[in-house]
Amino acid sequence: MQKKVDIEDLNSIRSESNFKDYSHIKIGNNVQYLFLPRSMSDLVLIFDFASKNKLAIFPIGGGSNVLLGNVKNRVLFLDRKLPKICEINSDEVLVSANYNINSLILKLKKSNLGGLEFLATIPAHIGGIIKMNAGAFGKNISEYLKWIKVLNKKGEIEIIQKEKIEFSYRKSSIIDYILKAAFKLEIKSEEEIDSQINKFRRIREKTQPINFPNLGCIFKNPKGESAGKIIDECGLKGEKFGDAEISQKHANFIINKGNACFDDVKNLIKLIQAKVHAKTGIELELEITVLN
Ligand SMILES: Cc1cc2nc3c(=O)[nH]c(=O)nc-3n(C[C@H](O)[C@H](O)[C@H](O)COP(=O)(O)OP(=O)(O)OC[C@H]3O[C@@H](n4cnc5c(N)ncnc54)[C@H](O)[C@@H]3O)c2cc1C
Structure with a gap:
């Protein structure tokens, strides 16, 4: 037994x-x-x-x-202590899920491979990026994905081709633990890649409260609209619970100004949802995952 x-x-x-x-x-x-x-x-x-x-x-x-x-x-x-791998072969890369996206972008640049610069500066690992189908500036990670290797609940290893995965806005049908992923990239010069990274970094620095701990956008954008704009138009910028505050720079970001706790952020989320619903009838859906 x-x-x-x-x-x-x-x-x-x-x-x-x-x-x-x-x-x-x-x-x-x-x-x-x-x-x-x-x-x-x-x-x-x-x-x-x-x-x-x-x-x-x-x-x-x-x-x-x-x-x-x-x-x-x-x-x-x-996943941070698991072994990290990154194997480049022509215009393809096989990378472990615990690889930081910024390290990957810089490593690929040295091989004249680009495409993922739209994700530069995001503090995320490849597995989380694929699971969430992270995207920005009109692009999503799924566009570059070929397949993933997963460890399923039964403890078995499987390869899942991209075509078998459903991807939508900040969502994927993946339920297993992603171990590795294969991507097909674009051939680009180092200068072109650097210029893209710098362009996207400047936009993020200008529009996002990156100097405070945060979780990126809290809510998904309702179809054709911006959650940040809606929250701003409801006059909620600067609202706070404890040290958790709706950013003055980007209303879809909640920042931790010191010692914010789980309940502070949860209360702020509930306040935003209630006020936005009362004023506009829109039900904002969470982009982040909350577990209590
Ligand atoms: C400053 C800032 C800017 C951001 N900008 C963007 C942006 O432009 N676009 C965007 O889409 N997101 C953005 N985000 C949100 C976030 O970075 C993304 O959702 C990212 O995909 C999460 O990756 P992570 O590794 O941090 O995942 P985690 O937060 O650790 O986990 C997220 C989800 O993925 C699951 N997961 C993690 N690893 C694996 C794995 N190996 N296999 C299966 N499931 C896994 C977790 O269980 C969880 O459900 C931003 C966040 C911040 C803080």
Whole structure:
């Protein structure tokens, strides 16, 4: 009979840190099960533990799009200590899901490969970017994707071709843990890539409150409209709960001005949704994932 994986078997990879240390908005509590796997065999143990105890698995990449409270009865793990790979072959790259997007853009540039510059400066990892179908300036990551290699809930490894995945605005049908991804890129000169990176960086610096911890856009844009503009027109810029504040620079960003906590951000989200609905009838849908 197969031995049941106990929490003691995972002690060496269990994180004792508060999730705040890993969250891009610097908010987080003590999560019940938070792991830092270093290898594929650590991952297998984590998946086994979750399966045997009937707990859902929630991977964390850059932590730039998740707001966590006191998460219980879920198995969370951070991908940052897993091995990183990036193999370039002609105009294609095979990259591990824990690769930071900015490091990838710079590495590809040295091989005269571009296309992903629209994501420059986002503090995210490739897995999170694919899962969220991240995009900006009219482009989405799915346009460059070829296939992904995943670890499914049964602990099996599978390759899923892009055509088998449904991608829409900030959404994908992926339910498994992405281990690696293959992309087809554009051949470009280093100068062209640098100029694109600088162009997008300048726009973000001008329009986003990047000097404060944040989670990017909190809400999805309603069809044909801008959530930031709607929130601004409802007069909500500068509204706050504790140290969480609706940015004066971009109304779809909530910033942490010091010691904001999970409830501060949740209260601000509820306030925005209620006021926008009362004034416009629009129901703003969250882009970030909130787990309490
Ligand atoms: C300053 C700033 C600017 C931003 N600008 C943009 C932008 O222009 N466009 C945009 O789309 N987003 C933007 N974002 C939001 C965010 O960066 C993206 O959603 C990004 O895709 C999240 O990646 P991550 O690695 O941080 O994922 P996380 O926040 O760690 O996780 C996000 C989701 O992906 C899942 N996930 C993570 N890794 C994996 C994996 N390997 N396999 C399966 N699922 C996984 C998580 O479980 C979670 O559901 C911005 C955020 C910030 C802070």
